[in-house]
Amino acid sequence: MRIMRKSPLQRLRTSLLSQYVLIIVTALVFIPVLIPASFAASWAVNQMLIMSGQENYQLPYGSAYELEQMWHQQAKALDGASSKEINAKLTALKREFPDASLFWVDGDGLTQLQLPEQPVLPEKWSTGNTIAFMKAGINADPYTIVALIGGHEEIGQGFMVFELPRSYLTPQGRPSDTRFYGLFTALIFGVFILLSYLFFRDIRQRLLRLEAAMTRVGDNGLPAPTAEGRPDEIGRLEQAFNHMVEQLEEGRRREREEEDLRKNLIANLSHDLRTPLTVLGSHLYSIEKEPLSAQGRQSLSLMQTKLGDLDHLIDHLLSYNLLTSGRYALSLERQDVHRIVRESAAAWYPVWEKAQMDIDIDLPEEPLKWAVDTQGFRRVLDNLFQNIVRHAGSGKYVGIHAISWKGRTALVITDHGPGLHADSNAKGAGLGLAIIDLLLQEMELQLDTESSAGGTRFIIYPITNKFKAHDYDEPHIT
Template sequence: MSAPQNEKRKRGFFARQSLLSRYLLIVLSAFLFIPIIIPLASMIYFGVEAFDGQTDRISLKYGNANELEAAWHAEARTLHGADADEVDAKLRELKAKYPEASMFWVDADGSTRLRLPEARSGVPDRWTAAEAIRFMKSSVGSDPFTVVAFLGAENGDGAFMALQMPRALVEGGVSGGRGTTFIVVFIFVTFALFTALSLWFFMHIRKRLLLLQAAMSKRDEHGLPAPVEQKRPDEIGGLEAAFNGMVEQLKAGRLLQQEEEELRKRLISNLSHDLRTPLTVMRGHLYTLAKENLSGKGKASLDTLERKTEGLGALIDNLLAYTLMTSGRYKLEPEPVDVLRLVRESAAAWYPVWEKAGIEADISLPAEPLIWQIDKLAFRRILDNLFQNIVRHAASGKYAGLYVEEIEGRVSLIVADRGPGLESGSMVSEEKGAGIGLAIVDYLLREMGLHWRRESSEQGLRILIYKEA
């Protein structure tokens, strides 16, 4: 990410699009949740309570309890000095006015005179002081709402009349327990919303991170990840931008690597062709020198030059072949072939070379054919490279073995020698010169679906070529 982008990211650290700012907002809301939400819930409750109280007061059929009690006492005062018939008539009149109510009146002697409705039970026929006290005590704060008023002014007559009305008709509003329920429900709903907001916040982050992870796992035809879409200018957006920058750098590096690879291949190809001409001239002069009368020391030097010239020619051939292989221009045409017959033919061609180097050839191949799907020319090249390595790096062992063994359920062709092996320091240094030849062996075997491995010990080196079962 460039310096201006970094500076912009720093300036926007607590910006609205920043994940940190949004997370801090959620945390701050959590800290303010308890001290603010309870007073807020109380204010809302009392506001609703006040509104409901006014509505209930307007909708009460007979007014509230105080108004009904005052009206009942006023009616009782109008009956000062009235006889029984007048009180009965007044009570029936009030019953028509308050049809939901129950009424009765008691004269000065303590006898119940009229009950409305007349079938009403629970009212004694005769009232004693104990009965009156018990009635008044049971009526306080109970349902139905009860009002008792003495007849006449200033309770002068000793008679009284009682009204019992369902409390719901004279008392509006809600009970005190409803306020607690309201506050608890309000807090629970608010907490649920806060939890849902937090969960949404983190699920949104998780979803974006999973999308970024999936994008990192995808590869194009060149094995490189594809760039992702930067959706928001926050921290994850910065990560997406950094990932896209990395992808661009990988693409640029791959293009540079391809260009360098093509340059290397052209260089090797041109170098191989350019070296052939002086090598041909050298071979011609060596052939001419071989006809001259040379001393024993001169003949030994000439033999060394011939071997090195042949090795250089083989190295040039291998370089050119390896360049063709890695550039995809070395075409193989596999077909069913008797591998053992091909090995016998190649070994027969190399027998004079081994004999000249003093190498004893031990060829123990079965008569039964071993059919593999291979390219004949490619497999001959593999054998030539392996046989050449024996001559160049294991001639001191004076042995070249070719035989077949069944190892781990697989029939393996084995090329063995009794040279110094891979553990020898001289062998390791010589292996550097044989690296291209063995690289060609590895490439061709893989292309034909075959496998190989080397087993080195003090007795020499064994190279196993086999086909997976």
């Protein structure tokens, strides 16, 4: 799949960053417009409610202008009235204005009737007190009206005072005209938050879908392709992921083809080499019967040894090919491994004696039962014993013991050779060990190797406790 390259302008248009920046810029541009619009909408709604009669606003005592006119008229009407008449008039006005505070001061500056009583008022008023009181009442709360009794410009009969909290001079029950402003502002920011939430939720869902595609493995052991979305950063990531999956599938297909080709090549070569090797072996056998010099017999022996090595190598190749392709038939049965080891060791005993090896076999008499294939396990032992003879013969030692290893009874085969990492002219050792590993894996056994310049230990033990302890009939080995 070819990934199309986009121009910088196209990438900017399909970029997640540019999309979110566009949301923010739109919000910033519309804020100077939306705030006045919110005020206008709030005022319009208030006016509609007023005109529809759904809201009843009223001033309980009238406006400030009306109160001032009323108070001065009442003061003028008391021209020439006695103190008793003034008191009666103020008492009547108190009943009419129960939330107001009323009092009057006579011509001598003495405080008279107070409705209600106000301890802060002076009993005798001086010119300074009067001026200070009138100055303090300007634009103050309570709203204060001072009127001269009789309506004269001189303070002959005194003055009377009307005080009313300013809250009664605003429409009662009428909220501010901006009461809907907060609602519209919250609505605007709510829309911005909603758009941001939807924007990031979509990103999160797409990323989770991509993550699921990456972690979900199909029948072929590879992730499945995911559906490609919009051509933004995540879309390009989805496109790249699908391209990677295609490359993996193509690589897996080529790997299978190469593996099949390799297996067929090994099988064909192995079979094709068998015929000339057999012919060479028969001719070497015939030459061996002829009279030869000492040097000739030495060369003949060397050729026979190398021919045997080549035959073993071909046998290893065939076995490895069968094991890796799953065509090596094994029949697992619970058997006494100690018995199989003793039988194999007995077959190799003459070879070890001929190589002048010190043979140390110490296996318990109790049976050690594992689920193994008899021929396959014998093949493992033969490869290990052959490896000792060919590559560790200089150590002149072979040991076979049963030990406790990682909580399980294990079989250990030891040599005193130069170790697996030492240089050797013999070929096929690595392939032989690979065949051993594959055979043991099929029998659910594990091979641990400990190698040094002083020798090598091959330790064989069960991978898992497939059977219960009493089914093994194993001894306790320390």
